[in-house]
Amino acid sequence: MKIKSANFVISNSDVAKCPKERLPEYAFIGRSNVGKSSLINMLTGQNKLAKTSGRPGKTQLINHFKINNNWFLVDLPGYGYAKVSKSIKKNFQSFIKNYFLQREQLICTFVLVDCRHEPQKIDLEFMEFLGENEIPFCIIFTKSDKLKLSELNRNIQVYTKKMTTTIWEEMPQYFVTSATSSNGKDELLNFIDNINQGLEEGL
Numbered sequence: 001m002k003i004k005s006a007n008f009v010i011s012n013s014d015v016a017k018c019p020k021e022r023l024p025e026y027a028f029i030g031r032s033n034v035g036k037s038s039l040i041n042m043l044t045g046q047n048k049l050a051k052t053s054g055r056p057g058k059t060q061l062i063n064h065f066k067i068n069n070n071w072f073l074v075d076l077p078g079y080g081y082a083k084v085s086k087s088i089k090k091n092f093q094s095f096i097k098n099y100f101l102q103r104e105q106l107i108c109t110f111v112l113v114d115c116r117h118e119p120q121k122i123d124l125e126f127m128e129f130l131g132e133n134e135i136p137f138c139i140i141f142t143k144s145d146k147l148k149l150s151e152l153n154r155n156i157q158v159y160t161k162k163m164t165t166t167i168w169e170e171m172p173q174y175f176v177t178s179a180t181s182s183n184g185k186d187e188l189l190n191f192i193d194n195i196n197q198g199l200e201e202g203l
């Protein structure tokens with residue numbers, strides 16, 4: 001799929017104020033600094049569409065970007081950011097969770113994990129939350145430019161083992177991406193395109 005247009009629509013912390021249009025949407029979630037906003041920029045080919053930063057905690061709201069005028073990419077704040085106060089954290093968590101629990105247009109969630117790290121409790125718990133609420137998701141291993149292929153494959157193996165020896169029967173579908181090299185761009189866009197086409201055909 002070619003992205004012909006990508007436009008910022010609205011930011012807010014209230015799922016009730018998200019766009020009313022019944023267009024399919026795909027959300028990016030994960031720890032602060034994992035590369036959610038950078039991935040949106042890489043996919044859309046617009047470096048400044050979503051705000052990114054080397055310091056965690058940059059994205060603070062639910063951000064809707066309309067793609068090709070017929071679907072949305074959604075950039076979300078990171079979870080697990082230690083430097084905000086407990087009350088801000090709680091508020092964050094509740095509006096993010098409300099988004100996932102209430103947003104009927106949400107078709108698939110991408111849970112981003114840094115490919116360099118071992119499976120982290122906070123990510124596993126978030127996936128468990130998605131599973132319990134029957135919210136479809138895929139995993140994205142980000143920053144693949146930071147590892148050699150052999151290290152990357154080893155880490156994915158470790159992740160798969162962790163998932164399948166805990167609560168999951170099988171490893172969810174996953175992608176490997178790099179915002180720097182554009183690794184994974186075509187795979188991810190084709191995945192989304194296939195779902196969108198299926199939805200249009202009423203499958």
Ligand SMILES: Nc1nc2c(ncn2[C@@H]2O[C@H](COP(=O)(O)OP(=O)(O)OP(=O)(O)O)[C@@H](O)[C@H]2O)c(=O)[nH]1
Pocket residue numbers: 031032033034035036037038039051052053054055056057058059060076077078079142143144145146177178179180181
């Ligand atoms: N090398 C490399 N760096 C990346 C990649 N993706 C993101 N980064 C860097 O990681 C840092 C965080 O990126 P963001 O896209 O702002 O991360 P985020 O997940 O949106 O962070 P929050 O909005 O704070 O939750 C920035 O310094 C990016 O340049 C990648 O694929 N490769």
Ligand SMILES: [Mg+2]
Pocket residue numbers: 036037038051052058059075076077078
């Ligand atoms: Mg961000």
